Amino acid sequence: VKTLTIDEQVAYLSKGCADVVRPAELRAKLDRFAKTGTPLTVKVGFDPTAPDLHLGHTVLIRKMKHFQDLGHRVIFLIGDFTGLIGDPTGRSKTRPPLTREQVEANAETYKAQVFKILDPERTLVDFNSRWLSALGAEGMIRLAQRYNVAQMLERREFKQRFQSGEPIAVHEFLYPLVQAYDSVFLRADVELGGTDQLFNLNVGRDLMPSYGLEPQVVMTTPLLEGLRGVEKMSKSLNNYVGVTEAPDEMFGKLMSISDELMWRYYLLLTDLSEPEIRALQQGVASGQMHPKLVKSQLAQRVVADFHSAEEADRAAARFDARARGESTGDEPQLDWAVPAEPRPIRQLLIELRLVGSGREADQKLDQGAVSIDGRKVAGKLELQQTYLSPGEHRLEIGRKRYRLVVK
Amino acid sequence: VKTLTIDEQVAYLSKGCADVVRPAELRAKLDRFAKTGTPLTVKVGFDPTAPDLHLGHTVLIRKMKHFQDLGHRVIFLIGDFTGLIGDPTGRSKTRPPLTREQVEANAETYKAQVFKILDPERTLVDFNSRWLSALGAEGMIRLAQRYNVAQMLERREFKQRFQSGEPIAVHEFLYPLVQAYDSVFLRADVELGGTDQLFNLNVGRDLMPSYGLEPQVVMTTPLLEGLRGVEKMSKSLNNYVGVTEAPDEMFGKLMSISDELMWRYYLLLTDLSEPEIRALQQGVASGQMHPKLVKSQLAQRVVADFHSAEEADRAAARFDARARGESTGDEPQLDWAVPAEPRPIRQLLIELRLVGSGREADQKLDQGAVSIDGRKVAGKLELQQTYLSPGEHRLEIGRKRYRLVVK
Numbered sequence: 001v002k003t004l005t006i007d008e009q010v011a012y013l014s015k016g017c018a019d020v021v022r023p024a025e026l027r028a029k030l031d032r033f034a035k036t037g038t039p040l041t042v043k044v045g046f047d048p049t050a051p052d053l054h055l056g057h058t059v060l061i062r063k064m065k066h067f068q069d070l071g072h073r074v075i076f077l078i079g080d081f082t083g084l085i086g087d088p089t090g091r092s093k094t095r096p097p098l099t100r101e102q103v104e105a106n107a108e109t110y111k112a113q114v115f116k117i118l119d120p121e122r123t124l125v126d127f128n129s130r131w132l133s134a135l136g137a138e139g140m141i142r143l144a145q146r147y148n149v150a151q152m153l154e155r156r157e158f159k160q161r162f163q164s165g166e167p168i169a170v171h172e173f174l175y176p177l178v179q180a181y182d183s184v185f186l187r188a189d190v191e192l193g194g195t196d197q198l199f200n201l202n203v204g205r206d207l208m209p210s211y212g213l214e215p216q217v218v219m220t221t222p223l224l225e226g227l228r229g230v231e232k233m234s235k236s237l238n239n240y241v242g243v244t245e246a247p248d249e250m251f252g253k254l255m256s257i258s259d260e261l262m263w264r265y266y267l268l269l270t271d272l273s274e275p276e277i278r279a280l281q282q283g284v285a286s287g288q289m290h291p292k293l294v295k296s297q298l299a300q301r302v303v304a305d306f307h308s309a310e311e312a313d314r315a316a317a318r319f320d321a322r323a324r325g326e327s328t329g330d331e332p333q334l335d336w337a338v339p340a341e342p343r344p345i346r347q348l349l350i351e352l353r354l355v356g357s358g359r360e361a362d363q364k365l366d367q368g369a370v371s372i373d374g375r376k377v378a379g380k381l382e383l384q385q386t387y388l389s390p391g392e393h394r395l396e397i398g399r400k401r402y403r404l405v406v407k
Numbered sequence: 408v409k410t411l412t413i414d415e416q417v418a419y420l421s422k423g424c425a426d427v428v429r430p431a432e433l434r435a436k437l438d439r440f441a442k443t444g445t446p447l448t449v450k451v452g453f454d455p456t457a458p459d460l461h462l463g464h465t466v467l468i469r470k471m472k473h474f475q476d477l478g479h480r481v482i483f484l485i486g487d488f489t490g491l492i493g494d495p496t497g498r499s500k501t502r503p504p505l506t507r508e509q510v511e512a513n514a515e516t517y518k519a520q521v522f523k524i525l526d527p528e529r530t531l532v533d534f535n536s537r538w539l540s541a542l543g544a545e546g547m548i549r550l551a552q553r554y555n556v557a558q559m560l561e562r563r564e565f566k567q568r569f570q571s572g573e574p575i576a577v578h579e580f581l582y583p584l585v586q587a588y589d590s591v592f593l594r595a596d597v598e599l600g601g602t603d604q605l606f607n608l609n610v611g612r613d614l615m616p617s618y619g620l621e622p623q624v625v626m627t628t629p630l631l632e633g634l635r636g637v638e639k640m641s642k643s644l645n646n647y648v649g650v651t652e653a654p655d656e657m658f659g660k661l662m663s664i665s666d667e668l669m670w671r672y673y674l675l676l677t678d679l680s681e682p683e684i685r686a687l688q689q690g691v692a693s694g695q696m697h698p699k700l701v702k703s704q705l706a707q708r709v710v711a712d713f714h715s716a717e718e719a720d721r722a723a724a725r726f727d728a729r730a731r732g733e734s735t736g737d738e739p740q741l742d743w744a745v746p747a748e749p750r751p752i753r754q755l756l757i758e759l760r761l762v763g764s765g766r767e768a769d770q771k772l773d774q775g776a777v778s779i780d781g782r783k784v785a786g787k788l789e790l791q792q793t794y795l796s797p798g799e800h801r802l803e804i805g806r807k808r809y810r811l812v813v814k
Contacts, residue, residue: 085545137539138492140547141585144578149556149569152577162556170559170580171551177577178548 004070006030013066014219015274016059016267018195021202021218029189029217033072040072043188043216045128045179045197048083048098050106053113054240055302056224056233059268061117063192063221066271068122075186076114076125078107081132082175103127113243116306131185132178143177146210147203152176155199180204188216195220224268227253228356229261238353247303247315252400254299255319259284259291262298270301323399345370345377348388354397369398411477413437420473421626422681423466423674425602428609428625436596436624440479447479450595450623452535452586452604455490455505457513460520461647462709463631463640466675468524470599470628473678475529482593483521483532485514488539489582510534520650523713538592539585550584553617554610559583562606587611595623602627631675634660635763636668645760654710654722659807661706662726666691666698669705677708729806752777752784755795761804776805 004012009030014020029040044064051057064074080103098106107125115123135143152173153159161168176199183191183204191201201218208215223232226239233240241253257265266277283289296316303312346361349370355361364370370377373394393404411419416437421427436447451471458464471481487510505513514532522530542550559580560566568575583606590598590611598608608625615622630639633646640647648660664672673684690696703723710719753768756777762768771777777784780801800811 081545082548085548132544135544137542137544137547138488140544141489141492141578141581144581145576148574148576149560149565149580150572150574153556158556165557167555167557169552169555170584171548173556173577173580174548174551 006034009070012273013063013070015066016221017063017219018222019198019218019220021205025215026190026217026219030070040067040189041075041187042067042072042190042192043075043077043183043186044192045077045079045182046110048078048080048103048106050102051110051113052235053243054233054235055243055265055269056226056240058117058243059221059224060192060194061114062269062271063219064123065117065119067190068119069271072122074118074123075188076110076118076123077182077186078103078110078125078127079179079182080127081129081178084129116243126186128178128182128185132181135181140174143181144174146207147173147177147180149173151206157199176200176203177207180207183216184208184211184213187213189214190217190219192219192221195222222268225261225264227257227261229258239356241302243306247307247311248318250303250306251299251312251315251319254302255292255295257295259295262291262295265302266298270298322401345372349397354395354400354402364397371396413441416477419680420470420477422473423628424470424626425629426605426625426627428612432622433597433624433626437477447474447596448482448594449474449479449597449599450482450484450590450593451599452484452486452589453517455485455487455510455513457509458517458520459642460650461640461642462650462672462676463633463647465524465650465712466628466631467599467601468521469676469678470626471530472524472526474597475526476678479529481525481530482595483517483525483530484589484593485510485517485532485534486586486589487534488536489585491536523650533593535585535589539588542588547581550588551581553614554580554584556580558613564606583607583610584614587614590623591615591618591620594620596621597624597626599626599628602629629675632668632671634664634668636665645763648709650713652713654714654718655725657710657713658706658719658722658726661709662702664702666702669698669702672709673705677705729808752779756804761802761807761809771804778803 006027010023010027013026014023020026032038033040042064044060053061064076068074080098083098083103084100085097107127111120111125153162155176158168158172160166179200180203182188184207188204191204193201198218198220201216201220205215205218225231226233226237227241228239231237231239241250245253254265263277263281266272266280267274272280280289280294284291284294296319299319300309300312300316303315346358346365349355349361349364350358355364365377368376372388388404388406390406393406395402395404413434417430417434420433421430427433439445440447449471451467460468471483475481487505490505490510491507492504514534518527518532560569562583565575565579567573586607587610589595591614595611598611600608605625605627608623608627612622612625632638633640633644634648635646638644638646648657652660661672670684670688673679673687674681679687687696687701691698691701703726706726707716707719707723710722753765753772756762756768756771757765762771772784775783779795795811795813797813800813802809802811
């Protein structure tokens with residue numbers, strides 16, 4: 001447990017947050033902890049569907065860790081109650097009901113991933129069906145009496161849908177209340193969530209006093225930008241780093257980000273305090289530190305979190321070797337399952353997501369940065385009908401090397 | 408069981424209704440009954456609070472009877488589920504939660520009153536907590552998935568409150584769904600209710616097909632006008648006839664209504680068909696029947712419903728005797744609990760609700776229609792400081808006589 005002043009604690013816990021409602025209440029709660037030694041209860045809700053976390057998700061999980069660093073108790077709450085319900089109309093294929101077994105299997109998958117960051121000793125994994133099922137139909141109605149329709153429609157997403165005539169099913173008004181009741185049941189001191197959860201978290205704040213409880217402090221973490229620095233990190237945009245990716249892949253991806261994005265990642269993906277990050281920024285600005293070195297330290301920190309310090313060192317060493325043009329024999333291998341037939345290399349790069357866009361493919365080709373089996377693919381003329389025979393090929397894009405297996 | 412054509416059945420069941428959604432479906436259901444002999448299930452929901460019924464309530468109950476007349480099965484559904492909930496915020500004093508014992512005591516009070524009209528053999532008294540409690544919190548959310556917010560806000564009352572910024576609590580959206588689920592559970596063929604229930608009843612119609620059921624036919628009965636023919640009949644307006652009132656009181660009150668209102672009461676408070684009522688109207692219009700006689704027959708019918716044919720005859724005879732100025736010795740006795748002190752007689756008449764308004768009091772006094780202990784209270788001059796000593800007094804207003812007991 002670090003020993004920090006209350007001011008430093010507030011700063012450490014608020015670092016990188018999008019919203020803190022309200023800092024004065026957080027300070028009062030931390031003050032009470034200092035006096036009584038009773039740790040705060042920090043509640044964070046997670047979707048019960050099978051998790052496959054990337055660094056974007058870890059921003060929130062890291063914020064949970066910051067509370068643990070200061071001696072508080074974190075509840076990793078799996079929202080299985082609603083997950084077990086599904087969509088009775090059968091209209092939504094995205095929300096099939098989960099079985100109890102699936103929920104428990106997903107919980108294990110969660111634990112395997114989040115305990116790379118969280119301290120298992122200070123983490124309580126819980127399931128909200130435990131108290132929500134006991135609520136009964138009567139309890140649900142009693143709960144719904146405590147909030148009104150106009151308040152619900154203040155939520156931006158509901159308001160937009162309502163105004164544009166898109167349907168909002170009545171049960172969508174129940175979910176924020178159910179989530180708020182979780183906070184009541186758990187007597188949460190703090191609830192954390194993504195910025196998109198701000199409304200729901202504040203419903204919990206609103207409801208708690210009507211049950212005679214102190215309102216929870218609400219804190220949200222922002223969406224992490226993806227590797228290209230523009231859109232949010234997501235699987236579908238192929239701009240992510242998965243927490244189970246191999247050290248070399250993680251390291252390589254992190255070295256590809258812009259200098260600007262690097263500071264954002266320092267803020268949201270490490271435990272460095274804002275003063276510590278500012279010191280690094282000043283070092284780079286004054287020319288005392290090379291930005292590549294600072295980026296390499298960031299990549300090593302992240303790899304160390306999900307693997308180990310040793311593996312992070314080795315990944316850094318291999319990255320440097322490749323940068324010097326040495327083959328390391330461990331380039332990522334791509335199994336390319338398309339038939340062996342003539343096709344434009346431009347299309348191939350896009351299909352394999354080795355470039356982010358057609359424009360990027362053209363740039364790389366124009367720059368002569370692409371080669372196949374050691375032969376440079378120069379300019380657009382040669383783009384048509386590049387033939388790849390079945391078997392292994394070596395593909396290079398700039399400094400990145402891939403083995404392609406054509407089947 | 409009357410034998411009527413399907414057309415006649417539809418006419419009999421629709422008589423006096425404010426809405427029938429939809430007559431073609433009602434016809435089809437009656438047709439099926441004629442072929443299969445399986446009676447229709449007619450569901451009617453009642454508030455679980457202590458009933459004290461007046462003729463206004465009997466319009467709906469009589470409509471239930473009409474279905475029984477044709478051989479169908481009526482479910483007198485007591486909405487105890489929501490009654491057991493009450494208002495957790497404690498803001499509403501009008502909705503305290505009921506205990507199980509209160510609900511059952513109220514059910515007995517209902518039965519004592521409604522079985523004066525309904526056939527107990529064809530009436531099933533049921534309680535919706537039986538299936539709604541079993542629904543659970545999950546079931547409530549699943550139910551709420553089947554309807555959307557915009558549909559709810561189509562309800563005129565919700566729309567008005569929403570637009571004028573009056574709060575609508577979220578649970579108010581759950582009650583129509585709960586009521587609709589009752590229809591699903593009971594597989595209702597028809598649901599009856601007051602006009603104010605049209606929206607809720609139609610939610611039941613909307614939901615049933617999503618459970619694979621034929622939609623219920625929805626029928627509403629109008630509000631009955633009170634004795635003065637303008638506002639709706641209600642206790643607080645003192646323009647009502649209670650179903651437990653004594654024969655003479657019922658009879659006298661009914662004889663006080665206008666000829667116009669008499670036809671409305673014939674339509675809504677008797678089993679006469681529309682052709683039968685039209686025949687009476689033609690008799691009066693042609694001068695063959697005296698309207699007072701037709702009104703007396705109406706009053707006798709109503710008294711017979713809640714007492715007996717013999718008592719109705721006796722009430723009619725006593726009414727005639729009083730009309731001829733003969734004392735019958737059974738004038739209503741009023742226990743007046745105010746102190747024996749000088750006070751204006753005008754105020755006394757209003758307090759005792761012997762007149763409907765201050766204006767009516769002035770009229771009666773101006774007409775010299777009021778006398779106390781045989782002495783006429785003439786004009787406004789004598790209005791001030793009329794002293795009534797403790798003990799019995801005789802009060803007459805026109806032909807109506809009262810014994811006043813001043814304490």
